[in-house]
Amino acid sequence: MGVKLKDIIEPESISFKDLEGRTVSIDAFNTLFQFLSTIRQRDGRPLTDENGNITSHLSGILYRNSSMVEKDIKPIYIFDGKAPELKSETQAKRREVREEAEKIYKDALSRGDAEKARKFAMRSSKLSPEIISSSKKLLTLMGIPYVDAKGEGEAQAAYLVQNGDAYAVASQDYDCLLFGAKRVVRNLAVNSNLGNLEFYQLDKVLRELDITREELIDMGILIGTDFCDGLKGVGAKTALKLAHKGQLKEKIAELQKESAHDLDEVREIFLNHNVNTDYKIKWEKPQKDKIIEFLCYEHGFSEDRVLKASDKLKNLNSSQGSLDAWF
DNA sequence: CTGCTAAA
């Protein structure tokens, strides 16, 4: 998933304190997918209400956001719009893997092999329209804004940082760096209080690697992205060497010969992504009663727990802009 | 994943 840059870029370590008072644009699909994968019972079954509706994502949204707001971090969620045509092969491949995993999960579940069931259940998660709409509904009730991207959420999230509406992008994928995100936080979760919160600044990353953003994108194309396979045998380290030797263009020409897709188009996806510039961001007062109604009465959450979590949302001041923290 | 409780 995403472009594999891990081997060549070093994260800076930061703590929650460094994000205090700041806004983060969060890749919603990325986050929801994680919630659906990990918030499960020991046999792999997701949390559900009495009607069988999946509720794992609602649990994740409630507890993670309430604790972020309590720590004075302001989230904005970015939802994917229409994926570029070039992503369809990746999407088809993912669907295939997911459907295969689902078969193995159901089979293991029916035979009572909980461990195997859980392992494959995690790979079988998918974001249905109901998951998306219920997530948006809960965010709205919590007073947390979201933006619908025109294209890729990562690109839109990067644009918000560019535009000064967010301090950093929160995502697990390195793609947002190619999309031009100035600052990226990985592993933004409550239990990453110490240790594994990773921070990347695009300028600094480029300086340390001694490359330009355009070269980073070309490296990504050779390594392989969601939009096109890379050149066989080229990983992050090799790609970096090629950049330093000035051989990116010739290797890309080589890849172009065997590729069914126009690599200039892939480059354009990262450089000039179609983004939504007509969004409004406003933190609203949380609607506690409606949160209770939605989660407890409609989806069977414990009133005690939900009340406790929604009390933490008090820090969320309406209309207070996101800019004052660093301007 | 997060919150809670039981155990140390």
Added chain:
DNA sequence: TTTAGCAGG
């Protein structure tokens, strides 16, 4: 008080 393990929906 800190931590590990399990339940949550």
